[in-house]
Amino acid sequence: MKRHLLTAGGGLLGIFLTVVLLESGASVIQARQSAATPEFTLETPDLTDVPDLGDEGMDTGNAEMDRGETVPDDPAQNGTVGDKSIRDIAPEQFGLGEDVTTQPLERIEARQPLSDAVAKPEPELSVLRHPVALAAGLIRFDDGRVLQLDGLVPQDADRTCDDNGKSWPCGAVARTAFRNFLRARALVCAVPKDGWQGTLSTKCSIGNSDPALWLAENGWAEATAGSPLAEAVETAKKSRLGFFGDDPRDFSAPPLDEVTVPGMPDAGTDKIQPDL
Secondary structure, eight states: OHHOOOHHHHHHHHHHHHHHHHHHHHHHHHHHHHSSSSSOOOOOGGGGSSSOOOSOOOOHHHHHHTTTOOOOOOOGGGGGETTEEEOSSSSSGGOHHHHHTSOOOOOOOOOOSOOOOOOOOOEEEEEESSHHHHHHTTTOEEEEEEEEEEOOOOTTOOOOOOEEEEEEHHHHHHHHHHHHHHTOOEEEEEOOTTTTTTEEEOOOBBBTOOOOHHHHHHOOOOOTTTOTTTTHHHHHHHHOOOOGSSSOOOSOOOOOBBOOOOOGGGGOOBBOOOOO
């Protein structure tokens, strides 16, 4: 029993001593801070110590007015704002008088070009062999180059036309007609000396015939704006030829599905597909 009382009393005594030490330390710290930072007292001067300036120190700006000088209300009038010069940003013509701005404008001669224009190479006549008609007016040669006859609107071999409510493959028929006209004959065309890339639009001839004119007169072409072939195309339209008429194919004769070659057995017959 006594041992328990001694233990409890010792604990309380330790707590008491700890509190005393903490308070003593706080007092010492506050005393040191007070000694290091002295207190300052704000002193207010007495009004009797302020000198009387009177009217001499109170310059309201009226002195210059009394001397007959004009003080501008707007600081921009004297050409400076905040000690910086004012720059006129208005275009020059706005500062001119009406006697100048109301005069009609005068067209002056254009300046000379800085460099000479590059002259286009003159085309030369060239013989192009082994033509193949891709469409009416569109020709490909054996070297892969493609040519469009000048003055004609490029046509599509898949074009269809209407014949009394029935469509017919007028683009394919026009291509076949153009192939029959060419018959693999060589063309003489005006082409660049160094050749060309892509599709070239130019004029050609086959002997004494103009293939573009032949297409226009037979209605297998449409003329571009300003083309000299426009009159021939209009005549073909009035005559209902080619694209502008009915299907020219003749289906009255029986189709040749099979043709027997003489001297060959029946099993070796060749089937010939009729051309469009």
